[in-house]
Amino acid sequence: MSERDEEKTGPLGAEPVIVRLGHGANCSSIGSVVDTLFVGAVLGSAIFAAVAAAMKNETVTIVGKNKAKSDPPKPADDAKTKEDAP
Amino acid sequence: MIVRFEKWGAWAKLEKEIDTPLGKRAAIVGLDRASVRALGLDGGDAWNEDAPRTAPIEAHVAVTSQCGAGCEGCYLDARPDGAHVPREELERTFDALERAGVFTIAFGGGEPTLRDDLGDLAIEAKKRGMTPVVTTSGIGLTEKKVERLSDLAQVNVSYDGIGADYEAVRGFDASAAAERAIGMLRSAGIRVGVNVVVSRQTFDRLGATLARAKALGACEAQLLRYKPAGRAASLDYLSKRLSADQASAFGPRLRALAADLCDADFSMRIDCALVPFFSADPDLAASAELLRKFGVFGCEAGGTLAAVRSDGRVAPCSFAGPTNLRGDRFDDHAGDETLAAWRAYVDTPAEPCASCALRSVCKGGCKVVSRFVDRTHGPDPECPRVRAHRS
Incomplete structure (x- = not known):
């Protein structure tokens, strides 16, 4: 996978939906929670469902260099679209 | 939720810990473009080819x-x-x-x-x-x-x-x-x-x-x-x-x-x-x-x-x-x-990284180790697959 391809598909490849749990509490290396690798498919799906549900209750703040072109929706405007969020 | 647009969609950091089957956890989420749009957002210039x-x-x-x-x-x-x-x-x-x-x-x-x-x-x-x-x-x-x-x-x-x-x-x-x-x-x-x-x-x-x-x-x-x-x-x-x-x-x-x-x-x-x-x-x-x-x-x-x-x-x-x-x-x-x-x-790695199923995630292992042990920016020499390839 080239860097150009990676920019289109995400840093970890073609999988578009990623959940990283926990804080990156370490001064030296990027750290990844691995409990999730061993919990099985059912619990794994439940983690994704929990994240999707939590996203519906959070207001959106855009950060980074590309934030100027996009305004976050008002909470009242996006009830329908949030149903489609992962 | 703090959102940063990426060419492939967006990263989102949830501001509150969430209840998961593993307990209360902080989370960072990767969303594809369709999921970002489903939130009512659009990546704008960040999604342009030359961004x-x-x-x-x-x-x-x-x-x-x-x-x-x-x-x-x-x-x-x-x-x-x-x-x-x-x-x-x-x-x-x-x-x-x-x-x-x-x-x-x-x-x-x-x-x-x-x-x-x-x-x-x-x-x-x-x-x-x-x-x-x-x-x-x-x-x-x-x-x-x-x-x-x-x-x-x-x-x-x-x-x-x-x-x-x-x-x-x-x-x-x-x-x-x-x-x-x-x-x-x-x-x-x-x-x-x-x-x-x-x-x-x-x-x-x-x-x-x-x-x-x-x-x-x-x-x-x-x-x-x-x-x-x-x-x-x-x-x-x-x-x-x-x-x-x-x-x-x-x-x-x-x-x-x-x-x-x-x-x-x-x-x-x-x-x-x-x-x-x-x-x-x-x-x-x-x-x-x-x-x-x-x-x-x-x-x-x-x-x-x-x-x-x-x-x-x-x-x-x-x-x-x-x-x-x-x-x-x-x-x-x-x-x-x-x-x-x-x-x-990771774009053009040497073997055995090139044919490794973990390549896109592992990205060749630790280059600090390869630079010290092999004096090259190459495959991690302590990776079991690399060891087997070289033996």
């Missing part, structure tokens, strides 16, 4: 080069006569990290708690939308110092084992100080984890170390591979790195440790450099999709991760040499040639 690459989501910032511990394998060669990075310089770096949209800032050093203003630095990071965390040896930690840490999302204490195991990694036994620090932080209501460096001498007793950390009140253990950087970049490294058998046994060992210890109150993390050891575990080696889904990162140096050293220069990771980019220009990350070169390895 520049975005910055890391995690930055490691050394706030001092001073440390009196004298660990034999200190990867930064921190010393008692080191110096604190000037506050103004750090805040300029924080400004650049904010412009770049970095999510997490991990303070390191040297010993960060030697700074009287560490709590103020955490507040400054939070003002800029970043989650501050820190790692400390715990040596010399007092209740007054602990009070200053309340704005940090998590404090990790370096804890490589009980007694002789701690000494085997660091050259002296300060495990009692580390255990005392874990207890003090826990009593103060601060989320505390442990950093555990895994070495040849301590590998077999990893379960006892983690069980002890959990009993002391740590909520998380971060396992770290011993790396040849700083004072550890010596022949001594060859006697402390994991043996070939230990590296091959890492996946099954991790699975067993997770079954024994992980629950709603305790989780385990591994660092980027341990991912190549999954190649010897048939199940994990065939699980690249699962690793991607749960954001298990291999070498992200210069990509999702970068570091700012105590001399103010940006580096691909905390163990790598510096670039010419300074921290206060961190948001120019995309144009730096050295960072680009570190990211580029």
Whole structure:
């Protein structure tokens, strides 16, 4: 996978939906929670469902260099679209 | 929820911990474009073909080069006569990290708690939308110092084992100080984890170390591979790195440790450099999709991760040499040639990385190790698959 391809598909490849749990509490290396690798498919799906549900209750703040072109929706405007969020 | 658009969609950092089947957890989520649109958002220019690459989501910032511990394998060669990075310089770096949209800032050093203003630095990071965390040896930690840490999302204490195991990694036994620090932080209501460096001498007793950390009140253990950087970049490294058998046994060992210890109150993390050891575990080696889904990162140096050293220069990771980019220009990350070169390895890797099922996640393993052992920016020579390929 080239860097150009990676920019289109995400840093970890073609999988578009990623959940990283926990804080990156370490001064030296990027750290990844691995409990999730061993919990099985059912619990794994439940983690994704929990994240999707939590996203519906959070207001959106855009950060980074590309934030100027996009305004976050008002909470009242996006009830329908949030149903489609992962 | 803090959202940063990427060419492929967006990263989103949830601002509240969520209830998951594994307990309450913070989360960073990768969303594809359709999911971003479903939230009523549009990436705009960030989704254009020629949009520049975005910055890391995690930055490691050394706030001092001073440390009196004298660990034999200190990867930064921190010393008692080191110096604190000037506050103004750090805040300029924080400004650049904010412009770049970095999510997490991990303070390191040297010993960060030697700074009287560490709590103020955490507040400054939070003002800029970043989650501050820190790692400390715990040596010399007092209740007054602990009070200053309340704005940090998590404090990790370096804890490589009980007694002789701690000494085997660091050259002296300060495990009692580390255990005392874990207890003090826990009593103060601060989320505390442990950093555990895994070495040849301590590998077999990893379960006892983690069980002890959990009993002391740590909520998380971060396992770290011993790396040849700083004072550890010596022949001594060859006697402390994991043996070939230990590296091959890492996946099954991790699975067993997770079954024994992980629950709603305790989780385990591994660092980027341990991912190549999954190649010897048939199940994990065939699980690249699962690793991607749960954001298990291999070498992200210069990509999702970068570091700012105590001399103010940006580096691909905390163990790598510096670039010419300074921290206060961190948001120019995309144009730096050295960072680009570190990211580029995975595009055209040498065998056996080229045909490895874990390639897109592992990204060739730890280049700090390959640069030290093989003198090349190439496949991780301690990866079981690389060892087998070369034998």
